[in-house]
Amino acid sequence: MSKTASNTPLPGFQYSRHQFEELVDLALGHAKSLGAADAAAEVSEGAGLSVSVRKGELENVERNRDKSLGVTVYLGRRRGNASTSDFSAAAVRQTVQAAYDIARFTAEDPVAGLPDAQDVASQADRARDLDLFHPWAITSEQAAELALACEAAAFATSKKITNSEGASVSAQQSHFFGAHLRGGERGGDGTFSGGYASSRHSLSVAPIAGKGAQMQRDYWYSSMRAPQDLATPEAVGRYAAERALSRLRARKIATxxxxxxxxxxxxxxxxxxxxxxxxxxxxxxxxxxxxxxxxxxxxxxxxxxxxxxxxxxxxxxxxxxxxxxxxxxxxxxxxxxxxxxxxxxxxxxxxxxxxxxxxxxxxxxxxxxxxxxxxxxxxxxxxxxxxxxxxxxxxxxxxxxxxxxxxxxxxxxxxxxxxxxxxxxxxxxxxxxxxxxxxxxxxxxxxxxxxxxxxxxxxxxxxxxxxx
Incomplete structure (x- = not known):
């Protein structure tokens, strides 16, 4: 286990890196106690907010939070895998037991197994910071305001924008930690241990131009790791409207x-x-x-x-x-x-x-x-x-x-x-x-x-x- 792992969860998460490492340690330790020399475990958590509006009215507010622990056990060239969303110690042990039992009774696969040691990311590789985590502390009210502004910009582009399939804002983030047990050992060369947090945020709108049989729909969006890098709601709405307007009076063509x-x-x-x-x-x-x-x-x-x-x-x-x-x-x-x-x-x-x-x-x-x-x-x-x-x-x-x-x-x-x-x-x-x-x-x-x-x-x- 890393001595530098934080005991404090990152913004927006319920679990810390330290807790994740303890869960993986528990899973791999139990796999070893059952007699598995090679195993892998990964634990993850995701959280987010999605808000949608349509025709100037709030339509949907959804908060998502999910977590999972997956375990893979190798018995020679036989492989078993199981997962759980229950992080209690008993559930983790039961999940490892399930993976172990599957491995015992599955057919041998000559290419099953952990990655070769020389291919596993080194400590220096795992420490590389790629600037992937930018949490967005946005409330549902603020998200609705952005979505409404985006849709309003689409309607304001032209009187020919007559309807909308809605606009939405999404703020999502996740983190994970995984590790290997190789030859019954942890932490040696060629044995993986690592994880990181990441985020993905978006803004989108789908306006409708024209009326009756001549209606045309188009959409546009902006998606980024960091919320400050998103296009403005006005720019997204206006461009989506222009795309829909340009499709008016569409016709068929000959083959x-x-x-x-x-x-x-x-x-x-x-x-x-x-x-x-x-x-x-x-x-x-x-x-x-x-x-x-x-x-x-x-x-x-x-x-x-x-x-x-x-x-x-x-x-x-x-x-x-x-x-x-x-x-x-x-x-x-x-x-x-x-x-x-x-x-x-x-x-x-x-x-x-x-x-x-x-x-x-x-x-x-x-x-x-x-x-x-x-x-x-x-x-x-x-x-x-x-x-x-x-x-x-x-x-x-x-x-x-x-x-x-x-x-x-x-x-x-x-x-x-x-x-x-x-x-x-x-x-x-x-x-x-x-x-x-x-x-x-x-x-x-x-x-x-x-x-x-x-x-x-x-x-x-x-x-x-x-x-x-």
Missing amino acids: TECPVLFESPLAAGLLGAYVQATSGGALYRKTSFLADSLGKPAMAAHLDIDEDPFVRGGKGSSPFDDEGVRTAPRRVVEGGVVQGYFLSTYSARKLGMRTTGNAGGSHNLTLTSRRTKAGDDLDAMLRKLGRGLFVTELMGQGVNPVTGDYSRGAAGYWVEDGVIAYPVQEITIAGNLKDMLMGVEAVGADAYNYGAKTVGSVLVNRMKVAGS
């Missing part, structure tokens, strides 16, 4: 084949599809259209993807992954060629490879093009599109991860001579992700951060567009 420009928030979804296709679980199960792609081209030759888990305040930042494995900056794709997968310890062993520190997901990915110039804003990207479809909304989940076939409902704008001509709706765009990734012609300088992914607007050379 065609044309270039498609994905707005930057949607382009992050293309990057997400790539991550899913090169993640360990999909790869070892052979359920990926990019199986066996390491060292091979998977994207256009001018594209690079970088991963940096050490961005201060980044939404995907972490000094170690969910297993306690150290993270590190790396280039995932270089010149369109796959340089690395996204692997946990288990999936890496299944593939005969080494973990990449991605148990739990990717860390701050950035997709860039070597063709991008500083002035390649959205207007410049529309000029590059020339004549085609600019997509700002996607619907449905029409992506086949095995074949890469892609088909989504869409809405956006038809572009002629590099300028938006009119809004379009009730269309479907279709292609194959292999072709789409290889067919990326340009990436805009209008970079947008969506969760743990940052990318500008993306121009794909050709897709099928099904209309009327």
Whole structure:
């Protein structure tokens, strides 16, 4: 147990780091007493406030508080896992016993086990401060005021904003502590012990423009680790309203084949599809259209993807992954060629490879093009599109991860001579992700951060567009 662990809970939490360490010590100590040489335990707590309003009236106030302790016990190559939300000593022991019993009666798995000692984050790794925790001491009344101001700004933008699906404010924070028991010992080299606190706050609104059959809805939001970094309610509301207004008088278009420009928030979804296709679980199960792609081209030759888990305040930042494995900056794709997968310890062993520190997901990915110039804003990207479809909304989940076939409902704008001509709706765009990734012609300088992914607007050379 760390001698420097605080006995005082951080703001907004009921449990201190010291209490968490005691719970983990109890769990791992009991696992050892049952005869387990290797085990892992993690305890966490989350707390938050969510407030929503609609048409100038308070609609919902929700406070959430949850806690959990999870234990994994290894008996040779047999693994058992159990969890509880009861932090009493008796409940913790019962949970460890349950995990132990599951391990006793489960089948052996030759790749089950703790991460290899050389991959576990060191004490210096675990101590890295990435500026992830910014608690927001906001009351429900203050949150409602912000949400109301956001919605009011949307209504004030134009008399054509006739309705609203509401505005909301969310303030969320969590912390955790986890540790390993390796060879019956704690605290030695290659034995993990660590945790940290983090926060995530947001503000959003969804205004409706027009009336009757001509109504159009859009939304916008701001999400940050620190509340002071959020966009103002007025800016979010006004921009959401402008987006909704720009969709009025939308029409269908005839079925065609044309270039498609994905707005930057949607382009992050293309990057997400790539991550899913090169993640360990999909790869070892052979359920990926990019199986066996390491060292091979998977994207256009001018594209690079970088991963940096050490961005201060980044939404995907972490000094170690969910297993306690150290993270590190790396280039995932270089010149369109796959340089690395996204692997946990288990999936890496299944593939005969080494973990990449991605148990739990990717860390701050950035997709860039070597063709991008500083002035390649959205207007410049529309000029590059020339004549085609600019997509700002996607619907449905029409992506086949095995074949890469892609088909989504869409809405956006038809572009002629590099300028938006009119809004379009009730269309479907279709292609194959292999072709789409290889067919990326340009990436805009209008970079947008969506969760743990940052990318500008993306121009794909050709897709099928099904209309009327």
